[in-house]
Amino acid sequence: MTSDDQDRLISYDISIAALAVYLFFAPWVWGYSELRMAAWNSWLSGAAIAGLSVWMYLRPQILLGVAHSLGGLWVLTAPWALHVSADAKVLWTHVAVGTGIIAFTVAEASHLLGDDGRSGGSFAF
Template sequence: MNTVWKKRIADVISLVIGLGLFLSPCPAGFSAESPMNWNAWLSGIMIAALGVAALAVFAEWQEWLTLAAGVWVAVSPWVLQFSSNPTVTPLHVIAGILVAAVAAVRLWYMQQSSPRVTV
């Protein structure tokens, strides 16, 4: 596999999860105009946009924002008080954990491979 794609697979994964989160209100049957819908739409758009931006031009700040967005998606059912929904809560928690984990691994690899100055 090409080295460039090995480095970008995390961004592709985030993009796919973001798009899936954005599209999830339709098949999951969320009620219209609810905090669950808006959270899925806005968080999905943000995660997908960060994935596209990272694919275009990589910067460390994109991974930090993706990590923060993943954490937000994972805790949002409790913050926005829709954690009692048995369909939506696991969807948000799993998507958020996956996005945060992928971003954290990417940041960890970036820190491991960054040039170090030795004296």
């Protein structure tokens, strides 16, 4: 793996971590910390996804990418699953962050697998 490839993978992990940190602080930034279910979801999901990003940075693995994708999917759908979608701040924060996490995870997986869809061999199962 070249230095440019490594830098690109690091940028994906940093971007996902930044979105997770934003999600963690969103209840205070956007003023929905009184909505307990939404706030706790933001705090726990943000912390878990940030932790996965650190782990992915230290050792890129496709299974961690799958965990990122599932975390992003949860964040994206959580406002409806937790019945807090009526609050626009909660809804759009989760939709934007979840979509961003999924997009960066797909880009990272695509880069790890190579453009032709075959395994590049630089990750472990």
